[in-house]
Amino acid sequence: MSAQPPAQPLVAVDDIHTFYGKSHILHGVSLAVGKGEVVGLLGRNGVGKSTTLKTIMGLVQPSQGQVRFEGKAVTSLPAHKLARLGIAYVPEDRRIFKLLTVMENLRTGLDRYGVSEARKQALLGKVFEYFPVLAERRNQAGGTLSGGEQQMLAIARAMMLEPKIVLLDEPTEGLMPRMVSQIKQIIAVLNREGVAILLVEQNVPLTLEASQRVYIMEKGVVRHHAVASELNVNDAVIQQYLGV
C-alpha cells in the first residue's frame, strides 16, 4: 500500500545527491512533508537518514537536486537563513552549547529580530511548562545536564525559533523509557500546534505511532513510502528494510 505525498508540501526534497568527500551518501532522495504533518524516516544505520536532514538544513550542500520550502527553492541558502525561515534542527548528538547556561542556550534561538519581549516571555513560559526541569536548571551550564535533560533542552531550543518544521534526529536514542514517552508526548504537542516534524528514528513502534506517513530508506535512496497506520512492526516491508 503506497501513500500520497501532500499536494502542497511545506518541505519538498527532490532527487538530492549528497557526497562527503568522495563517498556518495545520498543517491537521489525524494520526499515531502506537508504543513503540520509528522513524517517518519526509517532505515538502518548509515543509509543516509541524518544526511538527508543535514541537507535540508543546509549544513551539507547537495551536488544535485533541490530542496524547496513553501514552494521556493532553498537549496543553496546558508543554515542560518533557513532557521529564520522556519526550519529547526535537533541533531542526533543534541549538540547543546555545553558551556552556556540553559537560559543562554534558549536565548540563541529566542533573541531574534522582531520578537517582542511579551512574545519571548510567552514562548519561554510555554517551554518551561512542557519541560519544568529546564526552568529549574535555567542557570546551570548545559553540559551539566543529564542525557534526557539535554535532549529536552535541544528540543526546547529548537522551539524558540517558532519553526514551521522540526527536523528531529533520533530524539529517543539512549534515553530511558520514561524519557522516551515524554519525547513522544512532546511530538504530539508540537503536532497539535501545527508544527510539522520530520522524524528520524530507530524506534520503529514509536515512529509508526507518532507519524502520519513514513519513508523507508536503504543505501541512500527512499525504497518505500506508506501510511503509518497501515504498517505494523511485523510487516514484511519493515522486516526487509529494518529487521536484523
Added chain:
Amino acid sequence: MDYLSLVWDWMVSHRDIIVIQTINGVVTGMILALIASGLTLIFGIMDVVNFAHGELFMLGAYVGVVVLATSGSFWLALVLSTLVVALLGAALQITTLRPLLGRDPLTTILATFGISLVLQNYALWQFGPVPRKIQEPFTGQFELFYLVYPWYRIVIALLSAGIIGGLYLFLKYGTYGIWIRATTQDRVMAQAMGIPVPWVHTAVFAIGAGMAAASGVLFGPLIGVNHAMGLDWVLKAFIVVVVGGMGNLGGSIAASIFVSLLEAYAAIFVSPAQAIIVSFVALILTLLFRPTGLFVPTPK
C-alpha cells in the same frame, strides 16, 4: 642558615623595587591582556592564528598619531583609532579570511602573515622609518619611593581593565555576546539556530582589531611608534595566549599579568632585555607540562 628567612630579609630590604616592579608588571600586563584577548577571541571562534595582530596594534598607534596631530585630543585619537582599525579589521576579515574558513590552518596563517607584511610596509612607506611619539594626555606624577612615577601608567592599567571588563560584560550578558560564545563552541549548531555565523566571525575580528588599536594608542606614549613595533608585542601576546590556553579569554588575561610580572621581577636581577627570556621559559614549560594552558581547568 635558613633560606626562607634569607629571602624574607632580602624582600624587606628591597621592598621599594619589588613594589615598583609589581606596578610595572601589572601595567604592562594589562596592555598585553588587551592585545592578547583579541588574539585569543579570534583564535577561539575561527581557529585563525592572526599573525597580523601586531600590525593592527601598530596601525592603531599610527592612526592615533594622525588624529592627535590634527585634533590635539588624545581621547578622540583613542576612540577614532579603535573604530577605524575595527572597520579595517572587518574589511580584512571579509576579503581575506572569510573565503578561507574551514581550510587548512596553514592557509590562514599565510594569509594573515601576508596582511602583516603589507601593513608593515605600508606604514614604512607612509610614515617613514623615524619613530613618532604620542604625547600622553597628562603628565602628572607621584612619588614612589625614590622614583617619580607617571600617573598615566596607572591610567593605562585602569583603562585597559575597563575595556576588558566591558568586553566581559558584553560576552556574558549581551545577545551578541551569547552569539559569539555559542559560535565559539559549535559553529554548525549556532548556524542551525539562526545565528549569522559569517557576520559573527567578522564582528569578532573587528572587536579584536579595535582592541589591538586601542592598546596601540594607549601604549604609544611609553614606546616609540614605528612600523615594526607590532613584532615584539604580538610575540608576547602569542606567548600569553598559549600559556593561558588557546581560545581561553580569562586564561589569556591571567597569563598576561602572570608573564609580565615574571618579567618585571626578573628585571630586578638581570637587564630588561634578558628578562624577556623568562616568558619564553614559561612558554616552554607550559608546552612541556600543560600544553592546554596553565589557566584552564584540567581537561577531562
